[in-house]
Amino acid sequence: DGGITQSPKYLFRKEGQNVTLSCEQNLNHDAMYWYRQDPGQGLRLIYYSQIVNDFQKGDIAEGYSVSREKKESFPLTVTSAQKNPTAFYLCASSTPVTGVGETQYFGPGTRLLVL
Amino acid sequence: GQNIDQPTEMTATEGAIVQINCTYQTSGFNGLFWYQQHAGEAPTFLSYNVLDGLEEKGRFSSFLSRSKGYSYLLLKELQMKDSASYLCAVRDNYGQNFVFGPGTRLSVLP
Numbered sequence: 001d002g003g004i005t006q007s008p009k010y011l012f013r014k015e016g017q018n019v020t021l022s023c024e025q026n027l028n029h030d031a032m033y034w035y036r037q038d039p040g041q042g043l044r045l046i047y048y049s050q051i052v053n054d055f056q057k058g059d060i061a062e063g064y065s066v067s068r069e070k071k072e073s074f075p076l077t078v079t080s081a082q083k084n085p086t087a088f089y090l091c092a093s094s095t096p097v098t099g100v101g102e103t104q105y106f107g108p109g110t111r112l113l114v115l
Numbered sequence: 116g117q118n119i120d121q122p123t124e125m126t127a128t129e130g131a132i133v134q135i136n137c138t139y140q141t142s143g144f145n146g147l148f149w150y151q152q153h154a155g156e157a158p159t160f161l162s163y164n165v166l167d168g169l170e171e172k173g174r175f176s177s178f179l180s181r182s183k184g185y186s187y188l189l190l191k192e193l194q195m196k197d198s199a200s201y202l203c204a205v206r207d208n209y210g211q212n213f214v215f216g217p218g219t220r221l222s223v224l225p
Contacts, residue, residue: 033213042202042217043158058212090157094213103148104204104213106157 002027004107006091011112013078013085021076021110023091030095032074033104036060037088046089049074078112086114117141119216121203126222127193135188135219137203145206148213149177149188152200161201162188190221198223 004025013019025032031050035043045058049068063082068074074093078085088111092104119139127133139147146165150158164170164179164186176189190197203216 035215040220043204043215045212048212088155092213103160103163106159109157111155 004091004093004105006089006107006110008110009108011110012115013112014115016080018077018079019112021078021089021091021112023074023076023107024072025074025091025093025105025107026072027093027105028071029093029105030071031093032068033092033094034058034064034066034074034076035090035092037090043090046076085112087112117205117207117214119203119205119214121201121216121219123217124220124222126224129193129195129223129225131193132189132191133193133221135190135201135203135221137186137188137216139184139186139203139205139214139216141205141207141214143207144181147177147179147186148204148206149175149186150202150204152202152218154199158202193223195223195225197221 007022033048034046037043044060046064047058047066049055052071055066055068065077088109090109091107094104095102121137148163149161151161152158162177164177169178174191179186200218200220202218204213206213
């Protein structure tokens with residue numbers, strides 16, 4: 001089955017600690033995205049990548065870092081510089097615009113909590 | 116700038132019809148998407164419009180007017196399981212990104 005997997009489902013971070021959220025897709029999509037969602041809010045873009053070895057900052061990139069060494073993988077690191085990291089993190093992927101209307105497909109999400 | 120607006124909350128009765136509106140101002144347009152999101156879960160794709168008019172998919176329909184920067188999602192024969200948040204998103208001019216609205220939380224009452 002094709003899809004997007006995220007791990008872990010729940011993640012706990014201690015003060016001053018960096019944590020990495022995993023995102024893997026086997027849909028052969030070029031583009032991958034990371035979003036943050038706070039309770040009762042919409043999705044805010046953290047980082048996106050249109051192609052391997054290239055990525056761009058989204059609206060709220062401060063305190064986060066990413067890498068895109070493989071087409072299938074787009075891990076997100078929440079650094080100690082992110083002072084309010086408690087949120088629901090969603091990874092998504094899509095194909096480039098073809099005129100046919102390709103949507104984004106989302107992973108199940110990781111809920112990050114600060115101890 | 117990029118701005119997408121939706122009502123924050125709506126309430127409707129089981130079996131009824133509800134219309135969720137979305138207005139947008141974005142740097143470009145390559146399609147408008149509607150997603151459903153149940154609490155604690157990931158969004159799932161519902162509907163897509165790139166041309167003006169109505170797209171129907173079973174109990175769900177979505178309408179688009181590009182000249183007015185306006186879309187709506189129409190849900191018919193509401194069921195209790197339709198209680199969820201509904202997210203409106205626009206794919207921007209270069210097809211690089213999806214810009215999301217704040218979501219509309221729909222409560223379906225018996």
